[in-house]
Amino acid sequence: MENNTGIIFRNYKKKLNVNEIIKIKNYCKKKKIKFFLSNNIKLALKLRLDGAYLPSFYSNFQHLSFQVISSFLLIGSAHNLKEIRIKEKQKVNLIFISSVFKKNKNYLGKNKFRILRRLTKKPVIALGGFSKENIRKLKLLCCDGFSGISYFK
Helix, strand or coil: CCCCCEEEECCCCCCCCHHHHHHHHHHHHHHCCEEEEECCHHHHHHCCCCEEEECCCCCCCHHHHCCCCCCCEEEEEECCHHHHHHHHHCCCCEEEEECCCCCCCCCCHHHHHHHHHHCCCCCEEEECCCCCCCHHHHHHHCCCEEECCHHHC
16 A cells, blocks of 8 residues: 655744754654655655645745656645746646645635646645544545645644
């Protein structure tokens, strides 16, 4: 059975602690969990992580000049069509679209999510506000997977 679980290390407030990242990488490797570093493709490549995560506000294209191994994955998030097009130009392997259920500033709802989902050929992961009550609605979204924080707590 294939394990499609991954962890994204996001640290926007403090300086990155490389030793901490290496510890998490080793743990994920033992558990066969993919490990992605946010916002730092160069470091993710250097540490031989599974890939890198490009948040919706990351609009840099510098990484396209880096030499990467074929198993290295780029994943990105988007909240609207403009951001989806940027992620496609950044050559991400899959796109997180949010927020499906969590009513925050990026709230889309089921219908807007489905419309955005149809506007890209990239695999799409639904993000935001999943709970045990609404997990059954995943089939209605026609997505390739789901992600969240509160669902897994």
